[in-house]
Ligand SMILES: Nc1ccn([C@@H]2O[C@H](COP(=O)(O)OP(=O)(O)OP(=O)(O)O)[C@@H](O)[C@H]2O)c(=O)n1
C-alpha cells in the first residue's frame with residue numbers, strides 16, 4: 525500500500541555536540557540523512573518524501589539530494605522551533621487522504637520489513653508505531669532515591685516510523701497547536717484524541733543517533749548488516 529513519509533531533519537543536534545546538524549555527519553561512506561532517505565527512496569510503496577529542514581542547511585541538503593539522485597524528495601519544507609512544529613509544517617503540505625509515516629532523520633537503520641508491518645497495521649487501525657520492549661529494570665526516583673520499581677512487562681521504548689491516516693494526524697496536530705501542547709512524539713498527540721494507537725514490534729537496531737557514543741553503535745550496526753547478521 526502506498527504512503528508518503530515526513531522526515532523531520534531540522535534539528536540542531538545539540539546533544540551530539542558536533543557543531544553542526546548531526547544528520548550531515550558522515551557515517552561510513554555517506555551522511556546520516558542519506559542513509560535514512562535511501563531506505564524510503566528504495567521502497568516502491570513510498571510515493572513522496574517530505575523533508576523538513578533548517579534554513580541554514582538548505583544548500584547542504586540540496587546538494588545531497590542532487591548528488592545521491594534522491595528523486596522522491598519534494599520541495600523542502602522549513603522546520604520549526606520544536607520537532608513537532610517541523611512535522612506539522614510538513615503535514616500542512618499534504619492535501620489528500622492516505623497514509624503518512626513520520627520518521628526521524630536521525631534513525632538511519634529502519635528496515636523495509638518494519639515499514640511494511642506498520643503500513644499494514646495503520647490500514648486496519650488508523651495509527652501504528654514502531655517500538656521495542658524495555659530490557660532494563662525501570663525505577664522511578666526523586667531527590668536521588670528510588671520511589672518505586674515500575675512493572676516493565678507493559679513498557680515499550682517507542683521509535684519511529686509512526687504511521688497514521690492523514691486526516692487523523694492533521695486533527696491531532698491541529699488540536700495540539702490550539703492547546704499549545706507539545707509531545708515528544710506524534711502518537712502522543714493522537715492519543716489525546718482518545719484514539720487507540722497500535723504497537724508494532726521493530727528491532728533494537730533502529731536507534732536514534734542522539735549522543736556521540738551512538739556513532740560507535742551505528743558503525744557496529746553497519747558492520748553487523750555487512751556480515752548479514
Ligand atoms: N526543531 C526540530 C527539532 C528536531 N527535528 C528533527 O527531529 C528528529 C529527532 O530529534 P532529535 O534527535 O532530538 O534531534 P535534534 O533536535 O537535532 O537533537 P538535539 O535535541 O540534541 O538538539 C531529528 O531528525 C531532528 O532533525 C526537527 O525536524 N526540528
Ligand SMILES: C[C@](O)(CO)[C@H](O)COP(=O)(O)O
Pocket residue numbers: 607628682683684708709710732
Ligand atoms: C519521536 C522519538 O524518536 C520517539 O522515540 C523521540 O521522542 C524524538 O526524540 P527527542 O529526542 O525526544 O526529540
